[in-house]
Amino acid sequence: MSTTSLERSRRLRFERRLSSSIGWTLTTYGVAVALSLLLTLGLIVMSGADPIKAVSALLKGGFGSVKAITDTMARATPLILTGLATVVAYRAQIWNIGQEGQVYAGAMAAFGAMLWIGAAPFWVLLPVLVMAAIMGGMLLGALTAVLKSRFSVNEIIATVMMNYLVVLLLSWLIGGGPWTEVGATVVYQQSAAFPEDSWLPYLLGSKKLHLGFVLALMAAFACHILLKRTALGYEIRAMGANPVALSYRGTNVKTTLLIVMMISGALAAMAGFSEAFGNTHRLRSDTLMGFGYTGILIAMIGGLTPWGTVVAALIFGGLESGALYMKLTAKVPGALVPTMEGILMLTFLCAGVLARYRLVWGTSK
Amino acid sequence: MNQLLDSAILISIFAGMLRVMTPILFAAIGELITQRAGIWNMGVEGTMLMGAFTAYFVATSTGSIWLATLAAIAAGGVMGLLIALLTASLKVDHFISGLAINLLIAGLTLYWFRIYIEGRPQPTFQGFTNLALPWLSELPLLGPILFNQRFLTYLALLSVPGVWFLLYRTRWGLEIRALGENPRVLDLRGHSVTARQYGAILFGSMMTGLGGGFLMLGFSDRFLADITAGRGWLAIVAIIAGRWRPYRTLGAVTVFALLESLATHVQVLGLGVPHQLFLALPYLVSLFILMGLRGNTHQPARLGLPYFR
Numbered sequence: 001m002s003t004t005s006l007e008r009s010r011r012l013r014f015e016r017r018l019s020s021s022i023g024w025t026l027t028t029y030g031v032a033v034a035l036s037l038l039l040t041l042g043l044i045v046m047s048g049a050d051p052i053k054a055v056s057a058l059l060k061g062g063f064g065s066v067k068a069i070t071d072t073m074a075r076a077t078p079l080i081l082t083g084l085a086t087v088v089a090y091r092a093q094i095w096n097i098g099q100e101g102q103v104y105a106g107a108m109a110a111f112g113a114m115l116w117i118g119a120a121p122f123w124v125l126l127p128v129l130v131m132a133a134i135m136g137g138m139l140l141g142a143l144t145a146v147l148k149s150r151f152s153v154n155e156i157i158a159t160v161m162m163n164y165l166v167v168l169l170l171s172w173l174i175g176g177g178p179w180t181e182v183g184a185t186v187v188y189q190q191s192a193a194f195p196e197d198s199w200l201p202y203l204l205g206s207k208k209l210h211l212g213f214v215l216a217l218m219a220a221f222a223c224h225i226l227l228k229r230t231a232l233g234y235e236i237r238a239m240g241a242n243p244v245a246l247s248y249r250g251t252n253v254k255t256t257l258l259i260v261m262m263i264s265g266a267l268a269a270m271a272g273f274s275e276a277f278g279n280t281h282r283l284r285s286d287t288l289m290g291f292g293y294t295g296i297l298i299a300m301i302g303g304l305t306p307w308g309t310v311v312a313a314l315i316f317g318g319l320e321s322g323a324l325y326m327k328l329t330a331k332v333p334g335a336l337v338p339t340m341e342g343i344l345m346l347t348f349l350c351a352g353v354l355a356r357y358r359l360v361w362g363t364s365k
Numbered sequence: 366m367n368q369l370l371d372s373a374i375l376i377s378i379f380a381g382m383l384r385v386m387t388p389i390l391f392a393a394i395g396e397l398i399t400q401r402a403g404i405w406n407m408g409v410e411g412t413m414l415m416g417a418f419t420a421y422f423v424a425t426s427t428g429s430i431w432l433a434t435l436a437a438i439a440a441g442g443v444m445g446l447l448i449a450l451l452t453a454s455l456k457v458d459h460f461i462s463g464l465a466i467n468l469l470i471a472g473l474t475l476y477w478f479r480i481y482i483e484g485r486p487q488p489t490f491q492g493f494t495n496l497a498l499p500w501l502s503e504l505p506l507l508g509p510i511l512f513n514q515r516f517l518t519y520l521a522l523l524s525v526p527g528v529w530f531l532l533y534r535t536r537w538g539l540e541i542r543a544l545g546e547n548p549r550v551l552d553l554r555g556h557s558v559t560a561r562q563y564g565a566i567l568f569g570s571m572m573t574g575l576g577g578g579f580l581m582l583g584f585s586d587r588f589l590a591d592i593t594a595g596r597g598w599l600a601i602v603a604i605i606a607g608r609w610r611p612y613r614t615l616g617a618v619t620v621f622a623l624l625e626s627l628a629t630h631v632q633v634l635g636l637g638v639p640h641q642l643f644l645a646l647p648y649l650v651s652l653f654i655l656m657g658l659r660g661n662t663h664q665p666a667r668l669g670l671p672y673f674r
Contacts, residue, residue, distance in 0.1 A: 043476065047480045047483075147652070147656065151655070151656040152659055153652070153655040156407060156460055157602060157605075157651075158655065160595065161598070161602075161648040161649075162648075162652070164595055164645070164648045165645055165648050165649065168641040168644055168645045169641070169645075172641040172642070176639060177639065293468055293471070296464065296468065300461075333476050333480060333483075335475040335479055336476055339472035339475075339476045341468070341472070342468045342471075345465045345468065345469070346462075346465045346466075349451065349455075349457050349462060349465060350451070
């Protein structure tokens with residue numbers, strides 16, 4: 001292209017591909033997976049544990065029995081939902097990380113609604129709680145969109161700040177504020193237990209897997225239809241690819257941004273709702289922590305597609321649920337799994353770039 | 366409220382402010398260089414966390430806090446290499462690579478920490494003590510606030526004019542600013558854009574690592590998960606609020622630090638206000654500052670846009 005490329009002739013170098021090649025793409029992602037597994041093994045060795053024992057404990061704990069598999073499905077439920085929230089927003093290239101706060105908002109809004117209507121049979125309560133959770137998440141999502149479109153506040157920074165604010169709000173509400181469990185000390189940071197009428201019913205005789213998993217799969221199906229089959233889905237994808245072209249087409253990009261963020265917020269909020277009413281049955285801060293951030297990793301590893309996200313959530317939900325068993329039997333800390341997710345996301349990012357290049361040996365054009 | 370006006374408490378609040386601003390200031394002043402070079406580094410939080418963990422690990426295993434300080438800088442440098450590889454070489458989107466870095470480091474530091482303390486009580490260390498400057502520390506009011514601080518706090522404050530000089534009075538600084546505004550000019554003259562971006566990212570990340578190290582060595586004697594608690598993000602907000610200028614960035618960092626110092630003092634004094642409200646103030650103020658700017662920020666023209674020749 002210029003003098004510098006002449007100087008650099010006759011050596012191994014990368015050249016941009018004109019079209020993608022499936023074989024090369026698979027190769028780069030294969031290398032990424034292999035490299036991630038290798039690094040993860042290195043981390044296990046670092047802990048002084050036997051890697052074979054640790055990995056088999058991890059897999060056995062996650063997928064080794066019917067109970068392990070239903071536990072895995074329960075563990076994957078919030079991750080599917082926060083992953084889908086990420087898919088919808090990131091396909092439109094809205095790089096926000098508000099999912100974490102939206103999870104909290106969903107759980108809090110549903111809890112507030114439950115206090116407001118008081119005792120009621122489950123099938124009356126369920127739609128109200130779901131609606132409340134969705135509205136809580138939508139509110140935060142809409143706020144992000146307005147901050148971006150009206151005040152030009154970068155969405156990553158805005159959502160980081162809002163995440164801290166929402167977590168602090170809950171910390172006050174259940175740690176000294178009006179929602180604190182009566183009779184418990186402030187230190188516990190929890191609300192009173194929910195009445196059993198509000199619990200999401202368990203499925204398949206499991207004591208962990210609950211109705212939330214079905215809701216998550218329905219949400220995945222809805223996202224698939226949304227992205228593939230609707231005009232809005234087209235706009236979302238176009239907004240990611242070329243927002244200027246989209247606005248020339250006559251689409252109001254600000255409105256699309258608002259809608260996308262509200263959908264994303266609603267999905268993440270469902271994760272908070274299903275975790276609080278399906279698993280912990282009370283509001284606590286620590287049990288909701290991290291689902292938003294893990295959802296980002298899951299969605300990126302799942303290639304920002306709804307079904308890819310479901311698969312990634314099931315795999316990593318399994319590993320997270322197996323991590324407890326690994327910790328007990330092989331003494332490897334459970335934080336291995338989020339680390340592995342981070343490594344995979346990084347190597348996938350690099351693989352995504354390399355897939356667009358080819359290795360060339362020789363003089364340049 | 367009378368207590369607040371008491372001069373001992375006033376001194377304590379402002380001296381505390383200088384101490385809590387140190388880690389954010391190191392990160393903000395360092396990343397200012399990175400951002401002026403056109404790199405929107407969103408991995409500040411993760412880099413800072415890595416610096417803090419490394420400092421803790423080295424301080425508790427060798428017993429030397431000076432070695433720990435150097436190790437924190439080196440850890441920042443390693444993070445910088447990773448960020449530079451992603452953004453300057455591979456041209457991955459700056460936002461998404463920063464996110465990946467933060468998520469990875471949050472998991473990795475926790476994992477290493479758990480391995481490190483496995484089966485024993487968490488080791489502690491003796492952190493930095495104050496270095497009272499002769500004469501100056503005896504000045505009334507100003508002395509105990511400004512001149513009886515940790516050594517690294519003085520260094521952080523001095524880094525502001527240092528970076529100002531670097532940016533506006535040296536050839537190196539001119540090149541950095543050109544990277545953020547119009548990298549093609551450098552490229553056409555035969556200067557490597559990528560190499561200079563590596564330099565700017567390394568400088569910013571090493572400063573951020575040092576900030577993380579101070580967070581450990583200047584405050585605490587034990588590591589906690591997510592100990593940075595958003596300080597890396599506050600550093601980024603301070604740069605935006607400071608409109609990418611060193612002294613204004615210092616001003617923004619001062620505001621955040623004052624709020625944080627007030628929060629800890631209110632907690633101790635117990636004014637009957639929920640302490641979460643005060644903890645929330647830096648984040649609330651950040652949002653309002655960013656809203657007030659309305660995008661009118663004088664940001665470098667090529668910030669966050671990968672350079673392709």
